[in-house]
Amino acid sequence: MDKAPFIPDPKAATADAGHLPADSSASTRHAALAVFAAMSIAFIWVNSPAVGTYDFIHHTPFSIQLGEVGLSKPLVDWINEGLMVFFFFAVGLEIKREVLVGDLASPRRIALPAIGALGGMLAPAAIYLMFNAGNPDTEHGWAVPVATDIVLALAVLSVLGARVPASLKVFLMALAVFDDFGTLAVIALFYTEGVSLVPLTMAGFGLAVLIGFNRMRISNMTPYVLIGIFVWVAVLESGVHATIAGVLVAWTIPLTINGRPVLAVIEAGMKPWVAYGVVPIFAFFNSGIHLAGITPSSLLGPASLGAGLGLFLGKPLGVFGAASLAVWSGLGKRPFGVSWLHLLGASFLAGVGFTISLFVAALAFDSPTALQGVTLSVIIGSTLSAVTGLGLLAAARQRLQPLRPDETFAR
Numbered sequence: 001m002d003k004a005p006f007i008p009d010p011k012a013a014t015a016d017a018g019h020l021p022a023d024s025s026a027s028t029r030h031a032a033l034a035v036f037a038a039m040s041i042a043f044i045w046v047n048s049p050a051v052g053t054y055d056f057i058h059h060t061p062f063s064i065q066l067g068e069v070g071l072s073k074p075l076v077d078w079i080n081e082g083l084m085v086f087f088f089f090a091v092g093l094e095i096k097r098e099v100l101v102g103d104l105a106s107p108r109r110i111a112l113p114a115i116g117a118l119g120g121m122l123a124p125a126a127i128y129l130m131f132n133a134g135n136p137d138t139e140h141g142w143a144v145p146v147a148t149d150i151v152l153a154l155a156v157l158s159v160l161g162a163r164v165p166a167s168l169k170v171f172l173m174a175l176a177v178f179d180d181f182g183t184l185a186v187i188a189l190f191y192t193e194g195v196s197l198v199p200l201t202m203a204g205f206g207l208a209v210l211i212g213f214n215r216m217r218i219s220n221m222t223p224y225v226l227i228g229i230f231v232w233v234a235v236l237e238s239g240v241h242a243t244i245a246g247v248l249v250a251w252t253i254p255l256t257i258n259g260r261p262v263l264a265v266i267e268a269g270m271k272p273w274v275a276y277g278v279v280p281i282f283a284f285f286n287s288g289i290h291l292a293g294i295t296p297s298s299l300l301g302p303a304s305l306g307a308g309l310g311l312f313l314g315k316p317l318g319v320f321g322a323a324s325l326a327v328w329s330g331l332g333k334r335p336f337g338v339s340w341l342h343l344l345g346a347s348f349l350a351g352v353g354f355t356i357s358l359f360v361a362a363l364a365f366d367s368p369t370a371l372q373g374v375t376l377s378v379i380i381g382s383t384l385s386a387v388t389g390l391g392l393l394a395a396a397r398q399r400l401q402p403l404r405p406d407e408t409f410a411r
Contacts, residue, residue: 031181031275032348037353038280039287039379046288054288071236071350079285080362083278085246087233087355090274091180092250093267098177098256110178112323112332113171117178119322120350121146123188124314128306138303141364142345143190144374145310145381147183147356150176151275153349156386158228165342167335172346173320183356188244190365203245210252219257221266223251237307241363279355286358287379298373302364307357307374312388315351320344345392351385353378 002043045054063072099105124145132138150173157169177308206227213223228249236242255263323343326332334343357378365371 028155034280035283038284042284042288052335081242087242087278090249090270092096093249097170113174115326116323117175118320124310124317126312127314131302131306143186144307144361147352147353148176148179148350153352155282164338192240199234199238200408303375304377308377308381311353312384316347319347342394345389348389352382354382
């Protein structure tokens, strides 16, 4: 951890050492198109005569051996427990940067998205449990609709360009950061089974070494990479889901060293690889839905209904309801230039839960049939959320006052 983990260095902050240039609307759309392309390829492939090839690739065993120690898993598990570590590492970097020097560094700025994110997690979970409480086969999937896919949500928002306030994008990004943090906590607490203390202790030792590197201001990233791999293997063997290691390691990366923006540079370098590589590959391996196994009853099953309605209805109800209460109570303020209809539209966009929702679904369901139904419901719920949110934001467009740099959020 940094020496002052929650109080950024004013000099570093004023020099924009921890800030990153905002992603362009074009790059966001391109990343979303890459995900949709990967998802479409998987969907068409798995419903074609060549389905056997897809299944073969999906379940091909892959092993890494070092002496007598080795790991052997199907390729899909390497994707979900290995490659996705880089996704969660990037998420961890973003959360740390936002908390230290970003839009979450001020209590006045974090109140509204934080409260909105909390409501946006509780309401979808409640809707899911309305259909599944007491059902031992499906109850465990309550966390499927609680997450927001920020890349796809921002891609939808970018369609309207300058016709929506810039502060609305900041609100949605901040909301997603809290949403990601909450989802990671849920994965660690509720989707971990049979914890082994020895590997977990070894992981803790590795993290302590990384924190030591941070405090010694070591600028060479090689030691961080080597110990980070050690932490990932230890967490994987401990029974805690291995992707949590990505977030923990990210929080040991120094924000700045000798005035150089170390964390921001790493985050900027990783973003293209994650957006155009990791997430599309994950989408390809987790979107192969066999339509032959899908029936109307499976789409109307409790898990499918809970997941789809949790995203499409639960997310906007939770985000908009909690954010409205925060504004009316004085705990938070509406972003400058953002109307209530803008806020409602953004709340629907929070229901685009594709990547993380599919990730949690893969953790929650062992039955291929149940997983296929929930996966399709997540896709349908996310699509309906995107279309509805886009429609509301298009209806809310108006000539906006230009924002001053200090008015991203009303103070």
